Every structure is written in structure tokens, then in C-alpha cells.
Amino acid sequence: MLIKEFISETNKNKMIADLLKYHKVQNVKVKMKSMKDFAHYDVDRGVLELSTKYSKIKNSQIKEFLITMLHEIYHAMDAKKYGWKKFKEMYELEMNYQIGMGKDEYKDNVYEIDAEKFGQSNYRKWYQKFKKEELF
Numbered sequence: 026m027l028i029k030e031f032i033s034e035t036n037k038n039k040m041i042a043d044l045l046k047y048h049k050v051q052n053v054k055v056k057m058k059s060m061k062d063f064a065h066y067d068v069d070r071g072v073l074e075l076s077t078k079y080s081k082i083k084n085s086q087i088k089e090f091l092i093t094m095l096h097e098i099y100h101a102m103d104a105k106k107y108g109w110k111k112f113k114e115m116y117e118l119e120m121n122y123q124i125g126m127g128k129d130e131y132k133d134n135v136y137e138i139d140a141e142k143f144g145q146s147n148y149r150k151w152y153q154k155f156k157k158e159e160l161f
């Protein structure tokens with residue numbers, strides 16, 4: 026039991042490391058945090074937060090895990106592209122714009138829409154790759 030959990034945690038970390046490296050954001054600041062979501066990119070601080078709650082991920086959670094990671098990595102890629110302080114300004118401007126339009130600051134936010142699209146359209150290839158490598 027313990028050994029199995031240990032392997033799972035190693036595999037999860039291997040997947041995260043591979044994803045960060047492939048998207049060239051391996052130098053992003055990472056913080057471990059106890060939270061419900063697998064990951065969250067803190068736009069205000071330029072920090073990728075990873076959940077400590079899932080030392081072991083269930084097979085049924087792999088898809089959600091990959092989509093979330095890719096979504097948050099997309100924010101980190103934007104932050105790298107523009108510089109995180111500039112990206113923070115852009116993101117806030119977009120939030121205010123959507124609020125001003127009577128829309129939702131997150132759901133209608135172009136950076137959120139793009140990040141989610143990125144996650145949805147890319148998770149399958151990673152799912153196949155990691156499955157082939159027997160990481161889950």
C-alpha cells in the first residue's frame with residue numbers, strides 16, 4: 026500500500042515535471058498548497074500553486090488533472106511571454122472590461138477561455154503518452 030502510493034506520487038511529479046518542461050515554464054515559481062483544485066496559477070503573484078491534497082491520483086481523475094495542469098500552464102506561458110507583472114495588468118484589465126460589459130469576469134475572460142481551450146484540446150495526447158509510459 027505504502028509503496029504503491031509512493032510510486033503514484035513519483036509518477037504524478039514526473040507528469041508535472043514533463044508538462045512544465047515541454048511548455049518551457051519549468052522555471053515558473055511553484056508553491057505547494059492544500060486546495061481542492063489540482064493546480065492554480067496565481068496571476069497576482071506569478072506563482073503556480075500545486076495541491077498537496079492529491080498524493081495519489083485516481084485513474085478517474087487523470088483527465089481532470091491533465092486539463093487543469095494544461096490550463097494553469099497556459100497562464101504560466103502567458104505570464105512568461107508578457108512578463109508576469111504585465112500579464113497581471115492585462116488580466117485585470119480584461120476582468121474589468123468583462124464586468125463593464127455586464128459579463129462574468131472569469132467565465133467570459135479571454136485568458137480563461139484560451140487556457141481552457143488549450144487544456145481541452147491538448148490533454149488527450151498527454152493522456153496517451155503518460156499511459157504508454159505506464160505512469161498511471
Ligand SMILES: [Zn+2]
Binds near residue numbers: 096097136137140
Ligand atoms: Zn484559469
